[in-house]
Amino acid sequence: MNTSENPPIPFNDFTREPEELIAKELEAVESVLRSGWWVLGKEVELFESKWANYCSTLSAVGVANGLDAIEIGLRSLGVGPGDEVITTSLTAFATCLAILRTGATPVFADIDPETGCIEQQSIHRCINSSTKAILVVHLYGRAVDMENIINLTSNLGIFLVEDCAQSHGAKYNGKPVGSIGDFGAWSFYPTKNLGAVGDAGAITSNNQELILKAKMLRNYGQSDRYYHPIIGMNSRLDELQASLLNVRLEYLNLWTNRRRSIAKRYWAEISNPEIKLLQQPTEDENHVHHLFVIYTKKRRDLQNQLSKMNISSLIHYPIACHLQSALKEAKLDPNGLNNTKDHCENCLSLPIQPYLTDLELDRIIDVCNNQL
Ligand SMILES: Cc1ncc(COP(=O)(O)O)c(C=O)c1O
Known part of the structure; x- marks a missing residue:
């Protein structure tokens, strides 16, 4: 093979990003460094409000990565041991791992071969009295056909959860993904459609109670400084990643x-x-x-x-x-x-x-x- 005739075509190549973007990112990084505040600060708050606005939800909570976003969202809804969560087996293992980490059991439905997304009849076959939630994955960037799933979850009184790690900005019937179910979980891993320059994630929701619980869970289960009414974890988003996401969002x-x-x-x-x-x-x-x-x-x-x-x-x-x-x-x-x-x-x-x-x-x- 002659490489000068056929230069490599990489799957992703961040070195191709424009100088103008890099200049804005350097400015953002400098401003964070000079601010002297590096974890959960103004840049995180700004990103949370911009991301909630982009997704048409009341709020967003920045977390450390997409895996934690799913786990924290599920735990905020009270999903845990003894519960079953129906999802797809054709997804990043993180989707399944997040369910397991809550103590719940993932139950895998089959896919529609035309889209790769979870298939509705298969979901029906997975339902039983332990089913607590359906976790759809908007796979490859495609919004799952939600109408029947919305009806099903509301008829059964179970939760509808969206893994949006691959679908930044996709819409179903005019509604952004991540605003349709009880919450949307986002990954901003660098290769995602909106990527940070390292790990980052978020939860979007219209449920203020869930948002408050998620904010506690990401920070040791803390309600006020040094008060811990629930068992949480450390999944805070840092100011550098948030400031870069604020810049990169303009390009999405x-x-x-x-x-x-x-x-x-x-x-x-x-x-x-x-x-x-x-x-x-x-x-x-x-x-x-x-x-x-x-x-x-x-x-x-x-x-x-x-x-x-x-x-x-x-x-x-x-x-x-x-x-x-x-x-x-x-x-x-x-x-x-x-x-x-x-x-x-x-x-x-x-x-x-x-x-x-x-x-x-x-x-x-x-x-x-x-x-x-
Ligand atoms: C569908 C899906 N869910 C969850 C995740 C986990 O995101 P993160 O790598 O930020 O933990 C990913 C990322 O690979 C993903 O593609």
Whole structure:
């Protein structure tokens, strides 16, 4: 392979971010350093209010990462030992780990193979008297079709929780994800659509009681200084990350638009009977394209061809949560998780980061169409 003809196309590349953004970030960092206040301060408060506003919720609570956001949100709702939480097995293991850390049991429903998201009939098969919540994951950036799930949770009197770690800015029926259920949990890990320069997370909600409890839980269960009415943890967001998020948030819509235009080209131009694309969203607002995932029985061949042309690709996810050896025993849909298994065996994620160039996109599409 000639690298000068085929320069590497990385999956993510933060060095491509514009000078203008870096200059604003350096200014923000300097201002925090000079402020002399580094954990849970004005920058965190500003980010919490900006993020709540972006998500159309009453409030947001900044925490250390997305895993903690889910755990703290669930614990704020009182989910714990003896409870079951229905979720998808096709997600980052953190989703499942957060449920386990509350003491509750994850119960895995199957996915809709057209979208990769949790499937409604399968949810029904997982419900029993111990079900305390349904935790949907807006996977790959796609807002889950929520109508039936909203009706189901309200009829059963159970909680509806959203893992929004991959879906910053996606909307369902005009409502931002993270504002639909009892709370939304966010990760700002660097590779997310809105990423910090390290770990960060948040919880969004319209429930003020939940917000107050989450604020206590993130800070040792403290109500007032040195008073601890509940058992909490240390999951505070620091001022540096919050100040960078305040700057980077200004770019989120721009980045989302670029992701959407890349996805549109993939949908319009990938044409190969060996490759199946996931369902296109009905409305642009439904999807923010955190990942562009395709399905092919020839995954290994395609990944090899891409790699020969210096193009990175990844698999989300090679092993579903219920098959991870950390789980000694997993509770599942009694009909099994056949769609999840099939997807994990055949899915492949193509680069879709916002600084991918049109020429790079041409090269990726060319491999998909002509080299498999
Ligand atoms: C769907 C999903 N949930 C939760 C998380 C956990 O977020 P974090 O890495 O910030 O703990 C991630 C991140 O990988 C994710 O993709």
